Amino acid sequence: MVQRGRLAPFDMCGKSGTHFDLSGHLILPGLINAHDHLEFNLFPRLGIGPWCNASDWASDIYQPKKSPVRENLLVPKQIRYMWGGVKNLLCGVTTVAHHNACPAALFSARFPVRVVRRFGWAHSLAFSQDIPDRYRRTPARWPFILHVAEGIDQRARLEIPQLDKLGVISRRTILVHAVGISSRELETIRKRGASIAWCPSSNIFTLGRTLRPETLCSGVPIALGTDSAMTAEGDLIDEMRVAREAGGLAGSQVCKLVTTNAARALRLNDGRGTIAEHGVADLLVVRDNGQTPAEALTNLRPELVMIAGRVMLASDRLAKDGVPGMRGLHSLEVEGRGRCFVRANIPKLYDAAVRTIGPEVRLAGKRVFQ
Ligand SMILES: [Zn+2]
Numbered sequence: 001m002v003q004r005g006r007l008a009p010f011d012m013c014g015k016s017g018t019h020f021d022l023s024g025h026l027i028l029p030g031l032i033n034a035h036d037h038l039e040f041n042l043f044p045r046l047g048i049g050p051w052c053n054a055s056d057w058a059s060d061i062y063q064p065k066k067s068p069v070r071e072n073l074l075v076p077k078q079i080r081y082m083w084g085g086v087k088n089l090l091c092g093v094t095t096v097a098h099h100n101a102c103p104a105a106l107f108s109a110r111f112p113v114r115v116v117r118r119f120g121w122a123h124s125l126a127f128s129q130d131i132p133d134r135y136r137r138t139p140a141r142w143p144f145i146l147h148v149a150e151g152i153d154q155r156a157r158l159e160i161p162q163l164d165k166l167g168v169i170s171r172r173t174i175l176v177h178a179v180g181i182s183s184r185e186l187e188t189i190r191k192r193g194a195s196i197a198w199c200p201s202s203n204i205f206t207l208g209r210t211l212r213p214e215t216l217c218s219g220v221p222i223a224l225g226t227d228s229a230m231t232a233e234g235d236l237i238d239e240m241r242v243a244r245e246a247g248g249l250a251g252s253q254v255c256k257l258v259t260t261n262a263a264r265a266l267r268l269n270d271g272r273g274t275i276a277e278h279g280v281a282d283l284l285v286v287r288d289n290g291q292t293p294a295e296a297l298t299n300l301r302p303e304l305v306m307i308a309g310r311v312m313l314a315s316d317r318l319a320k321d322g323v324p325g326m327r328g329l330h331s332l333e334v335e336g337r338g339r340c341f342v343r344a345n346i347p348k349l350y351d352a353a354v355r356t357i358g359p360e361v362r363l364a365g366k367r368v369f370q
Pocket residue numbers: 035036037099147176227228
């Protein structure tokens with residue numbers, strides 16, 4: 001039972017409110033995507049790599065006057081942000097950490113997923129001259145997030161000592177990527193208590209490799225992120241598969257990367273990443289085929305997604321069964337995944353994308369249809 005967006009004490013359940021018949025289903029916490037750039041998810045993957053570091057990739061692909069970057073940049077940014085929100089919602093994500101400035105008015109209750117608002121950030125050592133200032137300006141209880149060691153060369157490896165010297169690696173720091181570190185830098189990260197946001201398919205595309213088993217098993221807290229479609233292979237469902245395959249992780253480990261680990265790293269202490277009395281009612285519902293919750297995340301097909309107890313996504317099947325809370329949802333079909341209904345103005349978003357990109361709209365690499 002949900003009261004004011006939170007889960008009521010379980011002994012109060014059944015007393016009043018809207019009832020959902022979810023027999024035959026598993027209820028999981030809504031997932032958390034620890035790293036995305038929401039405005040870049042209609043883009044195709046850009047460039048032919050791998051490269052030695054992210055700066056080489058960026059200078060190689062930054063051709064704003066050429067196709068397909070030109071057409072994609074012509075889609076209004078607000079529309080692109082919304083598509084980024086839809087991409088996440090389709091994977092059962094209820095909270096995403098967007099990396100870049102936050103247009104607060106857009107990332108409101110009308111956005112398809114929650115976007116982390118309380119955080120400090122810098123792009124990276126290569127693109128941000130004011131990292132210590134940004135770190136100091138970030139309130140002590142908020143996470144501080146930046147791209148680090150996104151490379152496999154000496155320059156990438158030296159970034160951890162550089163940042164440590166600047167005093168910006170601490171328990172509240174989330175280091176995005178950290179691919180190019182050796183055992184020594186890993187030990188620095190571990191000692192400082194920082195976390196890593198891991199984006200395996202993006203790393204493999206840009207750098208030809210991702211985190212080593214030594215890092216994955218080091219005890220450093222790790223959360224999973226998708227990065228944007230410019231480098232990633234797909235969405236969070238695909239990324240969880242890559243984490244299992246490329247990282248050799250068990251399903252239960254992958255489950256933590258997108259729930260409790262991510263909530264802890266992002267300092268979300270309102271119950272996100274768990275199902276708890278008085279916690280936020282951000283829920284992901286899947287069919288119960290006798291699998292464990294971790295197994296349910298393999299080839300995940302969300303049946304229902306709720307944020308603060310409000311239905312944000314419903315599968316075609318549940319929609320046909322007449323699940324409550326469908327008003328305001330719009331139909332969307334995703335290549336290989338089928339049709340569902342999402343709380344976003346898909347006709348408007350679709351028209352705006354088609355106008356500049358053309359009839360073949362792809363979201364995180366998959367074709368989408370109205
Ligand atoms: Zn990034």
